[in-house]
Amino acid sequence: MTKQFSKLTDSQWDAISPFLNLKRKRKHDLRQIINVILWLLRTGGQWRNLPEEWPNWQAVYYYFDQWKQDGTFERINTALNQLDRQRVGKEAYPSVLCIDSQSVKLSPMICEYRGTDANKRVNGRKRQLVVDTQGRLWVANVHVANQADGPAAISLIGDILWRAGERLEKVYGDQSYNGVFANALSDWSIDFEKASRPESAQGFVPVAKRWVVERSIAWTNFFRRIVKDYEYTLLSSVSWLYLANIQLMLQRI
Template sequence: MTKQWKPLTDPQGAAILPFFNLKRKRKYELPHRRTGLIVDIILWLLHTGCQWRNLSPDWPHWQLVYYYFDQWKGDGTFEQINAMLNQMDRQRARREACPFVLYIDSQNIKLHPLIWQDRGFDRHKCINGRKRPLIVDTQGRIWLVGVHAAQQDDGPAAMASVGDLLWRIGERLEKVYGDQVTMAFLLGHYPNGVSILSGPHVPKRLRVLFL
């Protein structure tokens, strides 16, 4: 059962405060002492699936809310917050901040008939919509989510997702588990299981393994 939406508490707002630029004056408050109104509206919209233009007239204009949403999405603010919260939750569970093992899989999602962006037809599952690859750790924390048209194969999307994640997690990641389709693509390009990317933050041994 889906839980009822609730605004962020003061401690929750304080936890994400460092990720927002609060120096510039704004008409509507952002996280500071109390929960930011703009952030609460974005979370409410995410929870309910409401259309942007149907936001309550008691709230700021939808274009203003979307402006901040687009800014924070584009500059990686949401991804930074997600990674920080995952690390804090892992440390609270007496684990290392960054995971050693990750799992990758994808979900097919039907779309509203009026949505056209990133839309396609998956002939295997007969789904007209999008595909959403997810990367989670052993306790189910979501580290990365991608979105693309449903007809795109899992393999190329998995390779891009794992590559993006390597720069955020660091050198501790050594194993990525997935289904046969995804791993066959990765192993076909990297048969020796070597690191998918090169650089100082990429582990020397990144193994892709079948479930």
């Protein structure tokens, strides 16, 4: 895990450039646009305060908005996950996934999609992260913080089935998913296994098979743009999560 922003290397650019339209002539270099977006992700800078030597913030945001709308970030994320799994000798698609949620504060200037997680006393939004056994993010969702984990995760099942492929056999999660979400998975012949810490335990306790998703949540602290939610739209919030995982996968290439 590197803590400092660095521009894309040639090998990293080669891994993601096939997903971008490089055939038409453009005013701005797409490689530079990606570098600026990753700089924003790492440093938490504001769109309107981009350094003067870089393209105008409106031009950079135009591409960010286009790529989040057409699913480019999701496709890049899935492809890099597959490459990294194959790099360590695993099948391209996972057979086991882990799910958990993270409640984060929302910028005080934003009132859209805001709620309060009474359990964690967080006024903001809740992230649902689905990772494989080595912590790679495959599916993400963001919603108001006062929405329960299990019912909110049902909407992720379609994406889980689409991205994980036919190899998926089991999903691990805590007690909050052991209900409607587990029942919905069973309709697709996917097992759900509850993995929770003992009720008598105090503080953080690593739980077998599920601690990897906690580690993935901890990795978000290395990216200032997502330590707090600054986005007006939920789709933007989800896109930054995928970009964080993309950055992690690129560092391993």
